[in-house]
Amino acid sequence: xxxxxxxxxxxxxxxxxxxxxxxxxxxxxxxxxxxxxxxxxxxxxxxxxxxxxxxxxxxxxxxxxxxxxxxxxxxxxxxxxxxxxxxxxxxxxxxxxxxxxxxxxxxxxxxxxxxxxxxxxxxxxxxxxxxxxxxxxxxxxxxxxxxxxxxxxxxxxxxxxxxxxxxxxxxxxxxxxxxxxxxxxxxxxxxxxxxxxxxxxxxxxxxxxxxxxxxxxxxxxxxxxxxxxxxxxxxxxx
Amino acid sequence: xxxxxxxxxxxxxxxxxxxxxxxxxxxxxxxxxxxxxxxxxxxxxxxxxxxxxxxxxxxxxxxxxxxxxxxxxxxxxxxxxxxxxxxxxxxxxxxxxxxxxxxxxxxxxxxxxxxxxxxxxxxxxxxxxxxxxxxxxxxxxxx
Numbered sequence: 001x002x003x004x005x006x007x008x009x010x011x012x013x014x015x016x017x018x019x020x021x022x023x024x025x026x027x028x029x030x031x032x033x034x035x036x037x038x039x040x041x042x043x044x045x046x047x048x049x050x051x052x053x054x055x056x057x058x059x060x061x062x063x064x065x066x067x068x069x070x071x072x073x074x075x076x077x078x079x080x081x082x083x084x085x086x087x088x089x090x091x092x093x094x095x096x097x098x099x100x101x102x103x104x105x106x107x108x109x110x111x112x113x114x115x116x117x118x119x120x121x122x123x124x125x126x127x128x129x130x131x132x133x134x135x136x137x138x139x140x141x142x143x144x145x146x147x148x149x150x151x152x153x154x155x156x157x158x159x160x161x162x163x164x165x166x167x168x169x170x171x172x173x174x175x176x177x178x179x180x181x182x183x184x185x186x187x188x189x190x191x192x193x194x195x196x197x198x199x200x201x202x203x204x205x206x207x208x209x210x211x212x213x214x215x216x217x218x219x220x221x222x223x224x225x226x227x228x229x230x231x232x233x234x235x236x237x238x
Numbered sequence: 239x240x241x242x243x244x245x246x247x248x249x250x251x252x253x254x255x256x257x258x259x260x261x262x263x264x265x266x267x268x269x270x271x272x273x274x275x276x277x278x279x280x281x282x283x284x285x286x287x288x289x290x291x292x293x294x295x296x297x298x299x300x301x302x303x304x305x306x307x308x309x310x311x312x313x314x315x316x317x318x319x320x321x322x323x324x325x326x327x328x329x330x331x332x333x334x335x336x337x338x339x340x341x342x343x344x345x346x347x348x349x350x351x352x353x354x355x356x357x358x359x360x361x362x363x364x365x366x367x368x369x370x371x372x373x374x375x376x377x378x379x380x381x
Contacts, residue, residue, distance in 0.1 A: 066265060069264070069265055069268060070261070070265060073261055073264055073265075074261060077256060077261075078252065081254070081256075082251060082254075087256060090256075091264075091267075094264070095264075095267065095268060095271055098268055099268075099271065099272065099275065102272070141254060142254045142255055142256050142257070143254070143255075144250075144253040144254050144255075145253040145254075145255050147253060148250060148253040151250065151253070153246040153247065153249065153250060154250055156246075157246075157247050157250065174250070175251075175254065178247070178248065178250065178251055179251075182248075182251075193248060197244075197245050197248040197249055198248060198249060198251050198252050199252070200249075222241075225241050225244050225245075228244055228248065229244055232244070232247065
């Protein structure tokens with residue numbers, strides 16, 4: 001099964017030629033993407049599926065990169081969206097992130113996982129974008145999934161504790177308050193809250209992506225939670 | 239609100255999802271943008287094209303470029319083979335090459351003996367008088 005076999009890259013020269021055909025299992029030899037890599041006839045099994053897709057992309061198979069886009073776009077979308085609070089900005093940034101990753105994939109040597117590499121690109125580009133955007137931010141929030149209504153945490157957060165439905169706050173009201181509280185955080189604090197609280201990433205992974213120590217991740221989280229508590233305390237009182 | 243409660247409330251944001259079908263369209267959009275990027279010439283390409291167009295308007299024969307290049311090489315060799323000397327001694331020498339100050343010609347002044355002083359006796363030495371005018375009539379500098 002050709003797709004599950006990783007291909008080793010070797011130093012060689014080749015002609016760069018863009019190929020946008022996305023046919024899987026093409027009989028044609030794939031055109032090479034990187035000028036220092038080529039597909040070896042010698043094959044070896046690579047257990048990590050990302051590595052295999054990366055090797056195929058480096059070998060000039062664009063369909064392999066498509067698989068990586070499909071695999072990573074929901075997760076990276078969430079990361080960028082919760083940082084920007086704007087769907088349109090997120091869409092543009094995510095496109096740029098994948099374009100940059102595709103252009104730079106020849107430089108990816110596998111020292112870190114592809115997952116970490118992609119997240120690092122996304123974080124850097126998002127923070128750069130936010131620095132440029134500065135104050136001109138207009139939130140464009142996505143509607144929460146209807147499943148939120150059945151989430152016990154949502155019920156607990158929106159009821160007044162007496163079970164009185166008339167006192168319940170709406171989904172949109174909660175969303176607005178959460179977003180306002182998040183946007184009050186600095187970029188550095190918001191990114192750790194997004195990765196840890198919303199995306200459920202472990203401290204070690206966050207530390208690797210942000211190139212900081214785990215202790216710094218914990219302290220940033222602590223500080224961010226305290227700020228969020230203050231912001232949401234007002235919401236609870238109202 | 240404890241940190242655990244805070245964590246649970248913030249986690250509710252994961253329900254905010256893009257419109258349905260967004261991720262299906264995303265890949266198509268990505269391909270479209272990639273093609274557009276390929277068609278869009280880079281700044282460097284544009285600059286080179288313009289430079290080429292500008293040079294082609296001059297219609298300079300190709301041998302002229304070779305001649306100019308050879309001239310540049312000769313000039314650079316000449317500059318290298320004659321290393322520039324320090325300018326400090328030159329400046330010092332130049333200060334001495336300035337126009338010298340012209341000193342007006344001095345005319346000899348003749349003296350004559352005052353005949354009255356000769357008559358008065360030999361107790362006093364004869365008085366001498368200037369027989370010529372001074373060279374100029376400028377008033378002497380006062381100190």
